[in-house]
Amino acid sequence: MAFSGTLTTFVYDIIGLGFGPANLAVAGALLEQPRETCPVSVNKSLFIERYHEFKWHPGMLLPGTRMQISFLKDLATLRSPQSPITFIAYLHSQNRLVDFINRGSTSPTRKEYADYLAYVARYVQDQGIKVAYGENVIAIEEEGEGIVQVHSMVLITGEIRVRRARNLIISPGGSPWVPRSIQAILPHPRIIHTAQYLSSVEPMLAMTEAITRSLKIAVVGAGQSAVEVLLDLHSRLTSMGKSAGKAHNLHLIIRGGSLKSSDGGPFANQAYNPEFTDVLYNLPSDPRRKVLADYKGTNYGAVNPRTLDSLYEVMYDQQVDGSIARRKGNKLSVTSTRINIIPYSNLSSAEITTHPSQISRETDTLSIILENTLTHDVSETTYDAIVCATGYERHSWLDLLKSSNIGKRFGLSATSDKTCLAVEHDFGAAVDGDFGPAVNGRNGHLDMWSKAEGIHMPRTLSESKVSDTLYISRSYRLLPLPTTGRGFVPNIYLQGCAEETHGLSETLLSVAGVRAGEIVEDLCSNY
Numbered sequence: 001m002a003f004s005g006t007l008t009t010f011v012y013d014i015i016g017l018g019f020g021p022a023n024l025a026v027a028g029a030l031l032e033q034p035r036e037t038c039p040v041s042v043n044k045s046l047f048i049e050r051y052h053e054f055k056w057h058p059g060m061l062l063p064g065t066r067m068q069i070s071f072l073k074d075l076a077t078l079r080s081p082q083s084p085i086t087f088i089a090y091l092h093s094q095n096r097l098v099d100f101i102n103r104g105s106t107s108p109t110r111k112e113y114a115d116y117l118a119y120v121a122r123y124v125q126d127q128g129i130k131v132a133y134g135e136n137v138i139a140i141e142e143e144g145e146g147i148v149q150v151h152s153m154v155l156i157t158g159e160i161r162v163r164r165a166r167n168l169i170i171s172p173g174g175s176p177w178v179p180r181s182i183q184a185i186l187p188h189p190r191i192i193h194t195a196q197y198l199s200s201v202e203p204m205l206a207m208t209e210a211i212t213r214s215l216k217i218a219v220v221g222a223g224q225s226a227v228e229v230l231l232d233l234h235s236r237l238t239s240m241g242k243s244a245g246k247a248h249n250l251h252l253i254i255r256g257g258s259l260k261s262s263d264g265g266p267f268a269n270q271a272y273n274p275e276f277t278d279v280l281y282n283l284p285s286d287p288r289r290k291v292l293a294d295y296k297g298t299n300y301g302a303v304n305p306r307t308l309d310s311l312y313e314v315m316y317d318q319q320v321d322g323s324i325a326r327r328k329g330n331k332l333s334v335t336s337t338r339i340n341i342i343p344y345s346n347l348s349s350a351e352i353t354t355h356p357s358q359i360s361r362e363t364d365t366l367s368i369i370l371e372n373t374l375t376h377d378v379s380e381t382t383y384d385a386i387v388c389a390t391g392y393e394r395h396s397w398l399d400l401l402k403s404s405n406i407g408k409r410f411g412l413s414a415t416s417d418k419t420c421l422a423v424e425h426d427f428g429a430a431v432d433g434d435f436g437p438a439v440n441g442r443n444g445h446l447d448m449w450s451k452a453e454g455i456h457m458p459r460t461l462s463e464s465k466v467s468d469t470l471y472i473s474r475s476y477r478l479l480p481l482p483t484t485g486r487g488f489v490p491n492i493y494l495q496g497c498a499e500e501t502h503g504l505s506e507t508l509l510s511v512a513g514v515r516a517g518e519i520v521e522d523l524c525s526n527y
Helices: 021-032 087-093 097-103 110-126 194-210 224-244 268-272 274-281 285-294 305-328 396-402 424-432 512-525
Strands: 006-012 014-017 045-049 130-133 135-144 147-154 160-165 167-170 191-193 216-220 248-253 337-342 345-353 365-372 378-383 385-388 420-423 435-439 446-450 469-472 491-494
Touching: 014 021, 014 147, 014 160, 021 045, 021 110, 021 512, 045 135, 045 160, 087 097, 087 110, 110 130, 135 160, 135 396, 147 167, 191 194, 194 224, 194 385, 216 224, 216 378, 224 248, 224 305, 224 337, 268 274, 274 285, 305 337, 365 385, 420 424, 424 469, 491 512
Parallel strands: 006 160, 014 045, 014 167, 045 130, 167 491, 191 385, 216 248, 216 385, 248 337, 420 469
Antiparallel strands: 135 147, 147 160, 345 365, 365 378, 435 446
């Protein structure tokens, strides 16, 4: 899909889509690459970011929340401990290094880590890295002559800008995902996702001021964000109850029977070691899927033990208050906020209910049908607000490729909704058939040799089968199909998208610095 806009004649060596931690790490690695070994120019590098300034998970910078990883797994230390963009270098620049050591913990608060990332963003820009803030990438197109066009929209003005590049690094991050039953009644000012929690929770609660009864709010999800939001809402609602004399209710809706503690032990954490990426990538597809399933509990649908302890203390204190009140023959304090966990529950449907006495959306209720996953019994519950802690989808990069003339270069079907990634070894097997692969030229293009005749016989793009599988190299580069002539020249790299081939660390910070170094080295050697 083509978009009209202002086309620049300047050609960048690299354009990075997104400027979160992944591409920020790439910018740092690019600056530190010896110029004599890297033909990529810093002055010809650009990153396009939809935020108007550098931000990192602004919706979840809750007071006191900590990172789930060691500060040593920053943007550079595992790649180059002497780098000027390590977390230690940041602490030193802020005159807090000794105080951080005295703190006695290897896990920074999320607030401090966000400040560290912003510090690195300022540093790399001061060193010549260019960033176009406030723009959303809407399309990419192959121009020819080894050039890719990147179309972006300036969010404030709606202006379309078209830039040209020889290589792309796509690091899209995640887009908030909510259950389909909730999608059906969106947008609604009292339904929010944790991605926008901090900026939305106060306006959401302000809309409930017209409700004279006690509030009933649901949090959907069973992971770290769900419990953090639950505890924050508990604090906010308790304060509101004290001022209004109300007892509020919080429900945590989960599919399983209980909240699960994340496995953060040293052995389980080996799944996030840089060398484990090699182990996983080199496995056959079925064993790789099994390993991913074995370690899933270290990241998905699990909660840090410290956070679980905090929640249990709050809920236990509820029991203590209840026992005291019953013994004294009194009602439970009207200023309390009660938390209930609703287990084995799946959201079947949702609708907005407006009662005859209501005159605005500020006082309507949100009706949810819950299905018990064990008995399949259904029940209806109404809430005044819903917070979705239901994670993110990471397929925007696929949409860009599908809607462009580039996708066909990788054998991508524009109509497929089940596209998967496979490793380079599988690529060789897939294109082999009656031909034997031999890697030649830049980009790792495969020249197809006829086994029967022993002569060079390149298979044309039209002869190559379009499938639902894309292939990616160990260095995170998408592998184009064999083509006639010079083939597809630009390199396209993915970050945060290749969990099924490179492991669970793909969407996390654990290997960001090492991965960035591998991408830059591969880019320089294939430029």
